[in-house]
């Protein structure tokens with residue numbers, strides 16, 4: 505059978521990030537969309553922090569623990585763990601049910617927001633909640649295109665321990681983005697609202713505008729620019745959130761994607 509796919513996996517590199525590494529899946533192929541032709545290499549960048557018993561969680565929330573219930577190291581035929589954890593751990597998706605009594609649970613939200621083109625914006629120099637101006641500036645600098653997903657980097661280095669001072673997402677940014685067709689906002693901080701919030705305005709703005717929420721993304725070494733986001737929540741029917749395995753796949757237009765226009769790919 506001829507390979508009719510646009511892409512071929514050719515090798516795997518790893519680059520350090522968040523202890524466990526950003527995985528790079530260099531792929532080579534012919535990209536025929538976006539006006540690009542010829543060979544290019546796509547990388548898969550893992551933006552999920554590792555989950556283990558040392559992963560920080562919200563003070564008072566349920567930490568990750570595990571216990572072996574069946575053990576290959578003993579006399580059992582298989583190894584099985586039992587886990588206990590808050591679903592708000594590591595990279596995770598919040599459901600409307602997290603802040604709304606009648607809100608949808610994570611198992612019943614639509615999946616489209618969690619897959620597709622995303623813009624990563626560097627907010628590391630911004631004080632307080634992520635706001636509109638840096639997004640406008642980045643969009644302007646990159647040629648004016650605003651995709652439906654926005655990923656906000658506020659940490660120069662993702663914290664290994666709990667940080668009380670994470671930046672939330674301003675409700676104004678969520679409304680501005682939703683007005684322009686936005687369907688998802690992701691952030692590296694632990695929550696859309698500051699730790700002392702009682703009103704959860706950042707979460708409510710997202711629910712009001714049907715903007716999906718990702719929190720706890722590890723964006724170390726991710727440059728500003730356009731990527732494909734892949735970060736599906738699990739189908740937990742009754743839960744308020746779900747961990748996600750979040751990755752960014754580079755596009756021909758992503759930072760440092762080499763293109764060799766005109767060359768034939770095999």
Ligand SMILES: N[C@@H](CC(=O)c1ccccc1NC=O)C(=O)O
Pocket residue numbers: 562563564565592598602694695696697719
């Ligand atoms: N909004 C945070 C979680 C959160 O707010 C929280 C988690 C555990 C215990 C208390 C919390 N918030 C306020 O009391 C999140 O979405 O991950």
Ligand SMILES: [Zn+2]
Pocket residue numbers: 592596597598694695719745
């Ligand atoms: Zn959360």
